[in-house]
Amino acid sequence: MCGIVGLFLKDPKLEPRLGELLTDMLITMTDRGPDSAGIAIYSRGKDGHAKLTVQSADPDRDFADLADKLGKAIGSHVRLAQKDTHAVLDLPSDRLEAARHAIRDIAPNVKVMSAGEGIEIYKEVGLPKDVAARFDVAHMQGTHGIGHTRMATESAVTTMGAHPFSTGSDQCLVHNGSLSNHNGLRRELIRQGMTFETQNDTEVAAAYVSHKLKEGQNLGQALESGLDDLDGFFTFVVGTKDGFGVVRDPIACKPAVMAETDQYVAFGSEYRALVNLPGIDNARVWEPEPATVYFWER
Numbered sequence: 001m002c003g004i005v006g007l008f009l010k011d012p013k014l015e016p017r018l019g020e021l022l023t024d025m026l027i028t029m030t031d032r033g034p035d036s037a038g039i040a041i042y043s044r045g046k047d048g049h050a051k052l053t054v055q056s057a058d059p060d061r062d063f064a065d066l067a068d069k070l071g072k073a074i075g076s077h078v079r080l081a082q083k084d085t086h087a088v089l090d091l092p093s094d095r096l097e098a099a100r101h102a103i104r105d106i107a108p109n110v111k112v113m114s115a116g117e118g119i120e121i122y123k124e125v126g127l128p129k130d131v132a133a134r135f136d137v138a139h140m141q142g143t144h145g146i147g148h149t150r151m152a153t154e155s156a157v158t159t160m161g162a163h164p165f166s167t168g169s170d171q172c173l174v175h176n177g178s179l180s181n182h183n184g185l186r187r188e189l190i191r192q193g194m195t196f197e198t199q200n201d202t203e204v205a206a207a208y209v210s211h212k213l214k215e216g217q218n219l220g221q222a223l224e225s226g227l228d229d230l231d232g233f234f235t236f237v238v239g240t241k242d243g244f245g246v247v248r249d250p251i252a253c254k255p256a257v258m259a260e261t262d263q264y265v266a267f268g269s270e271y272r273a274l275v276n277l278p279g280i281d282n283a284r285v286w287e288p289e290p291a292t293v294y295f296w297e298r
């Protein structure tokens with residue numbers, strides 16, 4: 001199984017409620033995936049600033065002097081805000097890549113969950129209600145977000161094996177299904193310079209999309225390409241800084257439902273994830289077609 005939820009806001013008035021709405025949606029999907037849960041929240045960045053979301057199994061030790069050390073390494077001021085096992089590092093946008101590299105040497109036990117101007121990713125082993133509470137997701141504001149609760153099929157139940165996977169700046173992808181050609185694709189993507197943290201099939205799909213974006217495709221085109229190159233079962237929901245995409249494989253046996261109003265576009269693995277959204281009774285509700293790319297950008 002696995003449960004996916006997504007919410008792309010069109011009406012800024014709902015932005016203060018993004019975390020609350022997504023948390024409720026994700027908790028409703030708990031019985032689709034008991035292993036781990038994660039959420040990506042996109043918010044309006046501050047001009048000239050970027051964020052690295054990092055994770056540590058021993059946050060008190062690893063985060064104590066991380067901002068100072070990283071600041072010295074990249075020659076800029078870095079601010080750290082800790083939330084449980086995760087921390088968000090705020091730094092100048094033009095130092096983001098340098099920081100991403102420096103962190104590997106400075107703090108080898110610290111894992112980068114996401115990097116970008118808008119994105120933050122929080123994910124851990126555990127149930128949606130516990131993971132959301134640990135990171136106080138319900139109080140987060142933002143423009144769009146994607147959540148996932150996992151029943152593992154392809155790799156170990158670990159923090160890094162949880163979804164969303166982020167393999168490029170401000171990008172993330174979640175998946176319900178399993179890919180049958182991920183090992184070959186992973187080898188090909190490694191040849192093209194991509195790096196991997198896990199043996200997970202979904203991470204390969206995320207890296208595939210990132211690679212296509214790097215080659216100059218937009219999100220919609222990257223997902224179209226994926227229909228040709230990815231074998232197996234998938235319902236994917238994908239986020240970028242300003243975009244939100246959905247695609248299902250040509251058989252589409254993994255459930256999906258979408259709803260759209262003047263205020264938002266919403267995705268749920270099942271309709272019950274959407275029932276508490278404002279105005280849902282008057283929303284246009286539909287099942288995304290097999291092998292069809294749905295793509296919104298602000």
Ligand SMILES: NC(=O)CC[C@H](N)C(=O)O
Nearest residue numbers: 001002151153154176177
């Ligand atoms: N049950 C699923 O949809 C699993 C998704 C993916 N194959 C994983 O193991 O993470």
